Amino acid sequence: MKFSPDEYRELARSDFEHAWNKGPEIIDPVGAGEKYPRFQYKSARRHPIAETTARLREVYLSIGFDEARVPLFIDESDVYRQFGPEASAVLDRVFYLGGLPRPNVGIGKERILRIEEILGKSLGEEGEAHLRETLHAYKKAEVDGDELTYELSKVLVCDDALVVRIMDEVFPEFRALTPESSRTTLRSHMTSGWFLSLGAMWDRLPLPIRQFSIDRCFRREQEEGPTRLMTYHSASCIVAGEHVTVEDGKAVAAALLKAFGFEDFEFRPDEKRSKYYIPDTQTEVYARHPVHGWVEVATFGMYSPSALAEYGVGVPVMNLGLGVERLAMIEYQAEDVRQLTHPQFFPPVFTDAELAGGIDLREAPQTREGILMAEAIQKVATAHASEESPCSFEAWDGECCGTRLRVFVEEEEENSRLCGPAVFNDVYVENGKILGVPDTKKFAKVRANGASAGISYLEAVANLAAARIEEAACAGEGTRVQVKMAKIPSDVNLKIENYVMRTITDNNKKIDLRGPVFVTVRSVLDEE
Structure with a gap:
């Protein structure tokens, strides 16, 4: 039975979910007795270059081009055959292969x-x-x-x-x-491989021949820049046949760019005049970029009969090369091709919501009873937060880890309140800053514009208390948990993921979770 690419992806996804999402904590995906942490399935990100390549490939196939692979290693002599006297200057930009x-x-x-x-x-x-x-x-x-x-x-x-x-x-x-260089070069442009391929196939296949290849090229630039890399992908094609003209290049370029939704592009004569193209046929294709303006994304032209004769090719050939990275820059509105291609070497940009998603509790109860206890502590503290001290309120009475317990929220000191004024602060991320803010007019803007982490100080402290009480109950003991003045995240039982902390420090943002919390929770053994 044959499946479509979409069906294959769906089968793989469902099999992956079935294998990795079973079991509470660890799994044995292949039944070999080896245990692994459970891995939750998530929607994966596509790399912009790979995605652009895939889309270009589908466009080429849809307009009748056969897919090909052209040689990557090009002998120096072939560069001379294609460029003639200009080859010496051209070879300055290629990488030679060497070895020990x-x-x-x-x-x-x-x-x-x-x-x-x-x-x-x-x-x-x-x-x-x-x-x-x-x-x-x-x-x-x-x-x-x-x-x-x-x-x-x-x-x-x-x-x-x-x-x-x-x-x-x-x-x-x-x-x-020390390495010694050979006379073999890495392909600096797809044309080098197309000449070799055309020489081998032009009179063995029905005309016209329409082929494309999307692959890497290597160019020894003086330095890489926002729109230039030393290795890039070229979406290149050739059309070879008796009646092929430069108009075929315009038609292919228009088809490729329109498939990406671009209407704003131009054809301009290329003044570089490569020797392997017929004079006045070499044409540059420009598309508009929101930051860099008009960016060259493709070049096409008719191969020179003299260059084709070096490989015995006896029919006209149109060649077009489109820079995948430059097209991806426009498609994804990227300002720097280096960051688009290798984002791992640049600080990532996260929204406030994404940063808020990296804030969680440091400690939380693990049992059903512990979870109910945390909810009860939070409910009682909310109801009696303003009660004058000394005071004590029972929050929970039950069994946890085989131990009968009673749990109280209390404050022993006189002339105070059951809870401090910061106990109802909520955690927000606003403009890259992590803040603990109350629901007051002063902080209305933060709450309106920022992203909530979905955690209040009281919720975090209640979970901390329940986790510690649960742990003590397993040992058959009672305990006392107290949170006073909050200064750092751990003071209010918050865990901030590494990527969030790195983003905060990279951008000189701040974490301000200070505030008087003052919550005390005590558990005692119930002897009855």
Whole structure:
């Protein structure tokens, strides 16, 4: 049975939920006896570049282009064939592939003695012979570099750690190696791969040939910037056939951009005039960006007959290349392509609501009785918060963890109140700041514009008291929990996730949860 991509995604999602969302705390997803923390399914984020690539791919397929893969490694000689005399300047912007040479390692008597000293045993004539054979095989590329340590450990009959020490102390040639460049380059533009592909297929397939490829290119820029990266994705295509003209490029560019909802774009003659294009056919496509204005997102043109002749291609060819990252910048209204592509290296931007979602209780009861106890403590404190002290009010009477308890909210000192004035403060995030504010006119703006964490000081303290009482009850004891003046989050039983704290410090925001809470909760064993 065949499934559509959407059906495959739905099957995978449902299987994932079934496997990972069962069980209260830990699960055994494959029945192998291994336990893992339960992982709650959530809606995943798509990366802007990958999402833009996927959408471009679907557009190309929908307008009749076959998908292709073109060579990534381009020999220097092909750059000369495509660019002619201009190649020397072009090669300045490409990356050459290099590698470490394989040293010819000599093994004298001194080295053998040092190896035996490290091993604590004699190699013997047979061991020396096998060692030389292995190093010679490495030199001849019969043994790969990542297998050398393993092969030497077999020859020397020791573990890998000793082999690494021997290579470091006895054979400094390995450490002194420096890379040597080859004449192979990384593709700086898709055209290099298209010429090679066209030479192999133009007279073997029905015309016109319409193919596209969305893949990486590499360009040795002086530096990366808000609209420029050293590695980027090009959504490139070719149309090859007897009656192909530059108008095909305009039609393809318009189809791609209109599929993304863009109507505001322009075709401009490209003054760079690459040698592999016919003069006056090279055209730049610009789309409007809300910050950077008009941004070049694509270039198209007709390949030069002389460049095509280098590969034996005998029909006209139109080529178009569209920068995926630049299109994604416009689509996602990003100001910096570096941040759009690699957001992990930049401070993330969170809304107040997202920050509020990272504020929770540090301690909370784990049993049903403990949860009911916390609710009862909160209810009694709310009802009697303004009662003059000394005073005491029973909040809960029942069994917790096998222990009969009575729980009181009280204040022993005279001339005070059962609770402090900050007990009804609520936790809000407003403009990146975490604040504890009462429901008064003075803080109406914070409450109206900010995002509530859904936690009051009283709720947090009631849960703290219930958790501590629950813990004491498990030991068959009573306890007393008191919260006085709040200064820091932990004083009112609040936990702030690391990402929220990092955001606060990165942006020089503040956390202000100060206030007189003054709540005392006591549990006593019920002897009846």
